[in-house]
Amino acid sequence: MCKMCDDPSLTMADVRADMFRTIEKYGWLVQYVEAEPGYASFAYTVGLTGKDAPELYVTGLDPQAAATLLNDAGRTILQGDLGPCDLYTAPDGRQYLLGQMVDVRDLLGAIEAYGPNFEALSLTPM
Template sequence: MCWICDHPEATDEDYLERLRQIVRSHGWAVQYIESDRTPFAYTVGLHDCGLPELLVSGVSPDRARRLLSTAARAALRGESFTPGRHTALRAGPLVEVVEVEHPDVHLAWALNHGGPGVRALQLVWADERGRWPWAPRFADGRVRQPVLGVRAPRRRRQNA
């Protein structure tokens, strides 16, 4: 269950304060958005360090937390997530970095925390056969992974 579901009496400001506490203690928080269409998750707090927030879609809450935390740690160590670059995440899939066109539409809590200048990068993941969501037979049709921006020209691969 989610914190908001477990605290029905809480206000949006109460939840934002909870996110701020997590960001203060861990450097970032992961916000998961459940949806009938496609769930997604994003970081809150990387903007405080001058970095774009990170987003992933089409995965479970646990997988989203692992992928985003791995990538957030790498970004805070100085590793660059550049649009168009393929990056092999530690203990995770190969991802392509895509600039999110409208963070204001998808990252409400990150904007509530960091203000209107928040940028975001989507970590678009390849399926277990190395197929991307724009390829035929991605995940054998079992999973949807919307891409929330325009793909940049491909750059060379790096490991994170």
């Protein structure tokens, strides 16, 4: 559940400040969005843009699997070993194709941090 849903006393400013504290402490964060009827859950990074790398996005995984995948892929992309159209092999051996995202409007945390003009790559299972 979202932080404001869990604690209605929080404001958007509180959530935004917490997001930036987390990015400062860890370098980036993984934002998980629970599925709504008719839609798949998804997760994405916020903070890689600040390190001159694209944000990463994946859909259809549970929160732990998504965080593990995006954190490992984030470390790999910061090493300069991944880019658009590359294949990424996750720690569990699964392969994902990195595709350039054209529409980033669902990545609200990244938009809040960087505005609407940032690069993002989608990890698609092969």
